[in-house]
Amino acid sequence: MTTKLSQNNEGITSWRKALFNVMADLIRHLDYKKYPIFQHMKTEPFQIAFIGGGINSAIGEVHKAASQMDGHFELVAGAFSTHAETNSETARTWGVAVDRTYGNYRDLLQAEKGKLDAVVVLAPTDYHKDIVIDALRAGFPVICEKSLATSVAEGEAIAKAVTETKGFFCTTYNYTGYPMVRELKQFIADGKLGKIQQVQVEMPQEGFMRLGAHNEPPKPQAWRLKDTVIPKISLDLGSHLHNMIYFLTGERPERIVADQATFGLFPQIVDNVGALAQYTNNVRAQIWFSKTALGNRNGLRIRVYGSEGSAEWFQLEPETLKTCDLRGNVSLRDRTGDVKIANQQRYNRFKAGHPAGFIEAFANYYKDIADCLKQYFETGSFTSQYVCGIRTSLEGLSMMQAAARSAQSNKWENV
Numbered sequence: 001m002t003t004k005l006s007q008n009n010e011g012i013t014s015w016r017k018a019l020f021n022v023m024a025d026l027i028r029h030l031d032y033k034k035y036p037i038f039q040h041m042k043t044e045p046f047q048i049a050f051i052g053g054g055i056n057s058a059i060g061e062v063h064k065a066a067s068q069m070d071g072h073f074e075l076v077a078g079a080f081s082t083h084a085e086t087n088s089e090t091a092r093t094w095g096v097a098v099d100r101t102y103g104n105y106r107d108l109l110q111a112e113k114g115k116l117d118a119v120v121v122l123a124p125t126d127y128h129k130d131i132v133i134d135a136l137r138a139g140f141p142v143i144c145e146k147s148l149a150t151s152v153a154e155g156e157a158i159a160k161a162v163t164e165t166k167g168f169f170c171t172t173y174n175y176t177g178y179p180m181v182r183e184l185k186q187f188i189a190d191g192k193l194g195k196i197q198q199v200q201v202e203m204p205q206e207g208f209m210r211l212g213a214h215n216e217p218p219k220p221q222a223w224r225l226k227d228t229v230i231p232k233i234s235l236d237l238g239s240h241l242h243n244m245i246y247f248l249t250g251e252r253p254e255r256i257v258a259d260q261a262t263f264g265l266f267p268q269i270v271d272n273v274g275a276l277a278q279y280t281n282n283v284r285a286q287i288w289f290s291k292t293a294l295g296n297r298n299g300l301r302i303r304v305y306g307s308e309g310s311a312e313w314f315q316l317e318p319e320t321l322k323t324c325d326l327r328g329n330v331s332l333r334d335r336t337g338d339v340k341i342a343n344q345q346r347y348n349r350f351k352a353g354h355p356a357g358f359i360e361a362f363a364n365y366y367k368d369i370a371d372c373l374k375q376y377f378e379t380g381s382f383t384s385q386y387v388c389g390i391r392t393s394l395e396g397l398s399m400m401q402a403a404a405r406s407a408q409s410n411k412w413e414n415v
Ligand SMILES: NC(=O)c1ccc[n+]([C@@H]2O[C@H](COP(=O)([O-])OP(=O)(O)OC[C@H]3O[C@@H](n4cnc5c(N)ncnc54)[C@H](O)[C@@H]3O)[C@@H](O)[C@H]2O)c1
Pocket: 051, 052, 053, 054, 055, 056, 057, 058, 059, 060, 079, 080, 081, 082, 083, 086, 104, 105, 122, 123, 124, 125, 127, 145, 146, 147, 172, 173, 174, 221, 235, 236
């Protein structure tokens, strides 16, 4: 009897095991989220759609690669471009199903309700306000390229929608994803530089002046050649620098005085900005960004000076952080050095000496967004030391708009 029972139990156990294995296999191998019963499950890989970011765009391919590099996201739908051919070519190239590719973003928001974990807004900045607000109001978590929008007024409208919908919103300030930038953040937080006194940040580029191989003039996208209340260059580059200073120091800008100039081939737009800014805790910043600095492809450089030392990071040598102490000792650290952050497994897809760069930094940022989304799905809100939310995104617009005012008034302007 006993033997029979145990045999029966074993029978039942192995039957259960088999069923469990079949289910596990289904979940692992099937696109299970397409079945309504599983659609409430918010698990990685998070299912995302792009709005904008077609293969003809500057940043689409980077988002495609970075979002999927570590398996945290899966691109399953899109309204990649308003040009029908580019839209379908993008979907074809990236393996997105035809029936989940939409000619405009409103159709996407309607048809994909309940099927996505987030939408990623990669359209030109001029369209961010409408797309982001519509997506939030339709109930989608939103990951948005910087800058948030083209003016403080637009940014405030988005912030209102975030509050009212209790929605998820973040921007992709990807440069903060570099491991050695994160190391610098930790270095500062640990007090290794003493009291932070001043920061110098610059982002010189040359795209509005440099000729091509056959002397042809550059051809920027049309939307980049139209300035509004904040010059496009300030939205494009200045907002990254604002974000970087806050990311590293935790200080907030209070006042700014700025000069805006036009040196390049497009007389209708500002292409060079220099500014001094005063921050909380008496920190001073010098900020320069340009699209007419010949010889600089994208020379993002950060120097931080404190009462006990200084540090410098340069994007063209992203794997090293240079520091100097009070006695003049200069050190270079990399992922294998005396570091606390950059040696983490997540930053070492391959060992130091095999340089990681822009796209890996972007992927690091996407991993943080995945953590934030998970937090949001579990608790209804998120906090992150790495991911830029609505408040800091909006502050970037305030700072750049104050800089534009200052360039007109020739005075210090409050942020
Ligand atoms: N984080 C970074 O380093 C970085 C770098 C470049 C651009 N960006 C940001 O990314 C955004 C896009 O910039 P870009 O240079 O890739 O622009 P782009 O003009 O090169 O590409 C825009 C793409 O969006 C599509 N598009 C335009 N309007 C659309 C709409 N209404 N709906 C759907 N698709 C639409 C276009 O067809 C194109 O595919 C901007 O906000 C920009 O500031 C960020």
